[in-house]
Amino acid sequence: MSMPRVQSLHVYPVKATTALDRAEAVVEPWGLAGDRRWLVADTAGRQFTQRQHPRLALARAEELPGGGLRLTAPGVEPLVVPVPEPVTTIPVEVFGNVVQAVPAGPEAAAWWAAYMGVECQLVHMDAPDKRRPVDPRFSEPGDMVSFADGFPLLVTTSASLDALNSLIAQGDRPDEGPLPMERFRPNVVLDGTAPWAEDDWRRVRIGEVVFQVAKPSGRCAVTTVDQRTAARGKEPLRTLARHRRFGDRLLFGQNLIPRTTGTLRVGDPFEILD
Numbered sequence: 001m002s003m004p005r006v007q008s009l010h011v012y013p014v015k016a017t018t019a020l021d022r023a024e025a026v027v028e029p030w031g032l033a034g035d036r037r038w039l040v041a042d043t044a045g046r047q048f049t050q051r052q053h054p055r056l057a058l059a060r061a062e063e064l065p066g067g068g069l070r071l072t073a074p075g076v077e078p079l080v081v082p083v084p085e086p087v088t089t090i091p092v093e094v095f096g097n098v099v100q101a102v103p104a105g106p107e108a109a110a111w112w113a114a115y116m117g118v119e120c121q122l123v124h125m126d127a128p129d130k131r132r133p134v135d136p137r138f139s140e141p142g143d144m145v146s147f148a149d150g151f152p153l154l155v156t157t158s159a160s161l162d163a164l165n166s167l168i169a170q171g172d173r174p175d176e177g178p179l180p181m182e183r184f185r186p187n188v189v190l191d192g193t194a195p196w197a198e199d200d201w202r203r204v205r206i207g208e209v210v211f212q213v214a215k216p217s218g219r220c221a222v223t224t225v226d227q228r229t230a231a232r233g234k235e236p237l238r239t240l241a242r243h244r245r246f247g248d249r250l251l252f253g254q255n256l257i258p259r260t261t262g263t264l265r266v267g268d269p270f271e272i273l274d
Contacts, residue, residue, distance in 0.1 A: 004192035004270040006206060007158055011035040012185065013063050014071075014122070015147040016049050016056040018227065019182060020063070024265040027209045027258050030131050030144045031152035032187055034063050037125050039101065039147045040112055045092040047147070050222045053116060054230040071111060079111045086126050094147055097132045101125050134257060138214040143257055151214050151255035155198070155206075156186040160252065163195035168239045176235040182227045183236065184219070184252055190270050198254045207268030211256040218249035 010019040015036045026033040038061065040048040050056050059073040067083040081104050089100040101123035103109075108122040125131065131144035134151060145152050161181055168177035181189055188206060201213040219240060224232050240250035 002192055004157075004190050006188060006264060006266050006268040006270065007191035008181075008189045009264055009266060010185075010187055010189075011063075012061075013069060014038040014040060014059070014061040015047070016040065016053070016222075017059045017061050018057060019185065020060075022266075024263055025187075026263050027153075027261050029152070029258055029261065030128070030146050031148055031258075032264075035187065036147040038069065038104070039092060039094070039123050039125070040116070040120055041092050041123060043119050043121065045090055045098075047092065047094050048116070048120060050225050051220060054225045054232060055116065057225055057227045057230045059115065071108075073115045076111060076115045079108065081105075081108045081122065083126070084124055089130075090123065092123055094132065095149060099125070099132050100130050134214070138255075139212075139257055152258060153187040153211070153256040154185070154217055154253050155188040155190060155211075155256055156181060156184050156253040157193045157195075157198055158189060158191045159193050159195045160198065164236060164239060164244075164252065167243050168235055171235075171239050171242070173234055173238060176233045179236055180227075183223045183225070184217075185222065186253060188256075188264065192270075199251075201254060201272055201274075203259075203272075203274040204256075205271040205273055207264050208260075208262040209264060210259045210273065212259055214255045214257050216246070216249070216251040217253040217255055219252050223252075 009022040009025045011032050011034050013034055062070045069081045071079045084102045084104050086102050089102055091098050092101045104122040112120045125146055134143040134145050165178035204211050223236050244251050
């Protein structure tokens, strides 16, 4: 087997919105530059995700020079949102963690409310001291993450997706497959590994950057959302429950914590260190 390499790179400027493909991406201590630095929340500061709001999948946030966004979504006019001045911050809750974020202002809030059909707001994570701590059971002191679910990066492999799709085809809902990798919302997709090889990784190098492999990614209902239509199905959770259940978790992919920084590029080699 030839050396595994980076097949694709992805960032999600606003958490839970559509992926943006990248030919290269800078690795910061808390994740890829520009990844999940913005969040849609309700008026009480609780995060919106595709678990409750699958229509988020159809919204697109394009990064602009200077850090702002151009927002597009079906049925609403595009909106340019500049990076808000950190005059004031508000508490927002992300999976039980409360962090301070900067409101993007009433125009952005109105845009999201018009699209989502509920009152909400857009907030920005503006400074390293506003990051969230990574779960200490799987990290080192000082490890931080942005608005991502729990870890700075998620890596998946095309071989494991092929294996999963083969299992789906043999199951009782073959019409739902094959599934595209976008269902799993990774940052890095690797090609050239064996199926499920990632289960045994502990420390890896991708291109010039070294990562700790923190823990396997437990999958949730977001993976059942068609990222092109926002419709829900049963897969891949039905098949993961039969073939990739470990305790109470259904696993696909690995969470990574950077141990060095640098730039990842499509085509970069991948190496297992431990």
